[in-house]
Amino acid sequence: MEKNKTVHDELHSLFGFLINxxxxxxxxxxxxxxxxxxxxxxxxxxxxxxxxxxxxxxxHLFGFLKELKEKERPLTIIGLYEALHDNALQDLYPYVDLH
Structure with missing residues (x-):
């Protein structure tokens, strides 16, 4: 369990800025x-x-996210993925798209 937390913390330290x-x-x-x-x-x-x-x-992505209603803003990396795909923006943000 501790190893999973360490991995999660490491990934969040690298990619967390995308949602925070x-x-x-x-x-x-x-x-x-x-x-x-x-x-x-x-x-x-x-x-x-x-x-x-x-x-x-x-x-540019953060500008888009700011325009979303607060309850629609992604709180997780998976939520960010869903927001990109729900709004058909994966081609606009190819290096942020997580596929």
Whole structure:
């Protein structure tokens, strides 16, 4: 059980910023976004574009998510996947789409 929690915590530390983008001030979120994008792009350099391009895609996605009603905003990575597919946005956000 402890191993599962460790894995979950590790994954959340890498990908959690994709769903926790509305906390705090916008300048802080953009800085965090840049840092998280850089880490993911380093780890997944064969699958992701440059950190700058990935951060732009995430920033655009966050703008879309902000426009959703609060109760419709995804709270989990699975919820983010569902929001992308329910709104047929997987082609617009190819590097965020989790398929």
């Amino acid at each position: 983008n509305n906390d705090g001030e916008e300048a802080s979120n953009i800085k965090t976004l840049g840092e998280c994008s850089k880490i993911l792009c380093t780890l997944y350099h064969k699958d992701l574009p440059t950190a700058k391009d990935f951060a732009r895609e995430c920033l």
